[in-house]
Amino acid sequence: MATTTAAVTLTSDLLSDNMSVSASTTCMKAGTTADGLDMMEYGYVDIASGTAYDIIGNTPTANKATKLYIKNHSTDETYYISIVLDAQAVGRLYGGDWMFIPTDFHDANADVEITATGGTNKICYALFHEGTTLVAS
């Protein structure tokens, strides 16, 4: 079985006592307890400001346990990318920010769309999934 593990450590001093949370998960295929995600796409792209792009070219199979990591590697903290799924604005990743989310690509419009602002943003992404429909040449 392929094994993909994602761990996070979150700390904050915004509360009266320091908060520290750690979690780790092994990314399994949808509905299984013994079969891990076994395909991935990993990339690093420059995104010029102003135009919306789909970050994932070949849409994975819908309604699975797909996981998506995106980091904005821009060093200018005023640069950001806007994340939109199926016309729903989700949020922004400023320079240095990352996200890790499940994505279910539930229909043909449910692509992960990003739009850069401020200048050319440098984006790293990794998609862990269990199948995709490749585009015939």
Next chain:
Amino acid sequence: MATTATISISSDIAPGFGGISETMTLTQAGTLTDIDSTTGFAIRKLSAASVVDLVTMANELVEPKDSVAAKIYIRNIGYKGVIDKSVHVLIGVKSEPIGRLYGGDWMMMPLTCIDADDVTATPETADTVVLEYVLFYEEA
């Protein structure tokens, strides 16, 4: 100390993939100033296969600023120590499904914090499941 989040991903899917290890300091939009507000850490027990608001933006006691640098962490921690990795809770924003958090899975996602953009959760089954979550945001 500020608010920081570190992710580590390891995988043997692709030969040569060296993994990912990155840390971010949560800051206010477009600045190096630390983010200044949080809902605090919370848990929500769900026992029906129907959609609920995990975060109702319009009900936050301290109004979040819209469309800036907010982030939310959510984890499916199962129930009473039992984590079923074969059953999920569908997380959404407004009416848009984002993805499925299976037992033990966690997510860190940016948010607009616009009043209409509530964070929703829909368990796959009526079996009790608990989500833990914390929202970091800028005060309006």
